Amino acid sequence: MPAKDGYIYVLTNPSFPEYVKIGYADNVDERVAQLNRSECTPFAFRKYATLHVANRLADKNIHKIIDKFKPELRAKENVNGKMRIREFFAMPAEEAVDLLETIGSIYGETPQVYERTEDEKREEKIATDAAIATERRSPFSFYKCGIKDGAKIVYINDSSIICTVAGDREINYNGKNTSLTALAKKLLKKDNGIQGTLYFTYNGEVLSALRKRLEDENKYAICDDTDLKTTTDKDVEEPNNYTLLYFTMSKYPATCMWSKDGYLLLKGSKISSVIAPSCKDWVKKAREENADKINADYILTDDIMFKSSSAVATFVSASSLNGKKCWKDANGTLLKELIEKGE
Numbered sequence: 598m599p600a601k602d603g604y605i606y607v608l609t610n611p612s613f614p615e616y617v618k619i620g621y622a623d624n625v626d627e628r629v630a631q632l633n634r635s636e637c638t639p640f641a642f643r644k645y646a647t648l649h650v651a652n653r654l655a656d657k658n659i660h661k662i663i664d665k666f667k668p669e670l671r672a673k674e675n676v677n678g679k680m681r682i683r684e685f686f687a688m689p690a691e692e693a694v695d696l697l698e699t700i701g702s703i704y705g706e707t708p709q710v711y712e713r714t715e716d717e718k719r720e721e722k723i724a725t726d727a728a729i730a731t732e733r734r735s736p737f738s739f740y741k742c743g744i745k746d747g748a749k750i751v752y753i754n755d756s757s758i759i760c761t762v763a764g765d766r767e768i769n770y771n772g773k774n775t776s777l778t779a780l781a782k783k784l785l786k787k788d789n790g791i792q793g794t795l796y797f798t799y800n801g802e803v804l805s806a807l808r809k810r811l812e813d814e815n816k817y818a819i820c821d822d823t824d825l826k827t828t829t830d831k832d833v834e835e836p837n838n839y840t841l842l843y844f845t846m847s848k849y850p851a852t853c854m855w856s857k858d859g860y861l862l863l864k865g866s867k868i869s870s871v872i873a874p875s876c877k878d879w880v881k882k883a884r885e886e887n888a889d890k891i892n893a894d895y896i897l898t899d900d901i902m903f904k905s906s907s908a909v910a911t912f913v914s915a916s917s918l919n920g921k922k923c924w925k926d927a928n929g930t931l932l933k934e935l936i937e938k939g940e
Contacts, residue, residue, distance in 0.1 A: 611640040615803035648697040648708040766865035842924040873916040
């Protein structure tokens, strides 16, 4: 049977902005319509670029190129003991177009890149705002992903831009500590509307995709903390003798380090913006004394040490609490049980 020409396509979807779908179709519009019949994704697939080819297996060739040089970019998952390899790749759409241009140059073809419609722009903004809101409710944590201090984080649009993990929610770039979002804004030259985890990779996997995968596998926050350093200015005297604890009230995503020295509330933790009338005066005073460490969104910009679990819990929630029942480890075990076990 004679070979039939068709198109290699690059599709995007605001539902998972860290990925592009690269495949082949005789008719791309029909393929997109087929994909969009599913109700499994909040937003629709849209054509980003196409490349005319004379061989219906041409998309397999481009898959081989990607798999050979960057196999970690391919979306893979283990389902019931079987490895599913998908046509999704963790890369910017612009980089996918570069691949199409490379393939097209061999055959004298040029990829066609489509302009986004106003509806598509609106949906992308909605998806981005939703992703940012989710990130604010539960800030991305390197430690919960099992990423240690000193690990290399690569900018997705330029692999020569490499930064180093310098804390649970901090990176070091060009000798200065900053956040993923702050650096992404600087590199993209944008003031707002940026989710930093979409623009950096660890071992080739986009950080937002890595977090989602670990959450789906119930592995997010279940990691070995023994080798992880904290964001303190100086090392803890006995760095292996501590436990990371997480606040049980989801509206206040906060993390503290429990050690023989006390309870160190880590920067990046979110605290209550309202102090309950019944709250003790020392909390108000502590808030005032540490005002320079609390930003406008009531997120800590530096670590604060407390002597007891109840003190740090009360500081976070601005209401009197029993700390032993308000902190849990990465496995979900309450501090009360950890103490009873003698950990």
